[in-house]
Amino acid sequence: MNLVDTSAWIEYFFGGPNAAYFGGPIEDTEHLIVPVVCLYEVFKKVNHVADEARAFRSVAQMKQGRVVELSEEIALSAATISLKHRLPMADSFIYATAQLAGAVVWTQDVDFKNLADVNYKEARTRAS
Numbered sequence: 001m002n003l004v005d006t007s008a009w010i011e012y013f014f015g016g017p018n019a020a021y022f023g024g025p026i027e028d029t030e031h032l033i034v035p036v037v038c039l040y041e042v043f044k045k046v047n048h049v050a051d052e053a054r055a056f057r058s059v060a061q062m063k064q065g066r067v068v069e070l071s072e073e074i075a076l077s078a079a080t081i082s083l084k085h086r087l088p089m090a091d092s093f094i095y096a097t098a099q100l101a102g103a104v105v106w107t108q109d110v111d112f113k114n115l116a117d118v119n120y121k122e123a124r125t126r127a128s
Contacts, residue, residue, distance in 0.1 A: 003033050003098040005107035006041040006090075007123070013046060013058050017124040018108055025106045025119075032065030035074075035097040037090050039067065068097050087111055 002025035004012075012022045025032060039059055047055035068074075070093065077100060078092035087095060091111050098105045098117065105112055108123040 001031050001033055001101050001103035002028065003035065003094065003101070003103040003105050004038070005094055005105055005109055005112065006038050006045070007109040008106050008121075009038060009042045009058070009062065010045055011108060011123075013042070014049070018121050021121050022106055025104075026061075029064040033097065033101050033103055034062050034065040034067050035094050036067060036070055037093045038062065041090065068101065074100060085115060 004022060004026055008018075008022040009026070010016075012019045012026055039062060042062060043055045043059050046058045074093060074096050078089070078096035081087060081096050081099070082089065082092035085092075085095075088111065091109065095105060095112065095115065097103075103117070105115070105118045106121075107118060108121050110120075110123075112118045113120045
């Protein structure tokens with residue numbers, strides 16, 4: 001299973017330099033899980049940078065994977081993960097969701113860089 005972090009979704013949706021790297025797990029919807037926190041973050045960012053219609057289209061594409069609701073199990077696991085790895089709340093929810101589902105996290109968020117079961121790709125600028 002794959003879980004694509006918000007940073008990777010944004011990279012993909014806006015055609016950033018690492019978009020192709022994240023295309024595989026995003027387009028493999030049969031093996032894709034999507035935490036609700038990622039829906040929130042992507043909708044907010046795309047709505048801010050582009051517009052609400054594009055934000056809704058982005059979320060519709062994300063929902064082709066299996067959306068994972070926030071549960072008590074995820075919340076408590078995320079709290080432990082946050083303490084252990086010093087992750088912010090949203091990142092902890094995302095990582096806990098992946099860990100409980102046995103999924104690999106695909107990201108360019110440096111907070112995940114040295115964690116197990118993470119495919120981290122350093123963010124690049126268009127000029128890189």
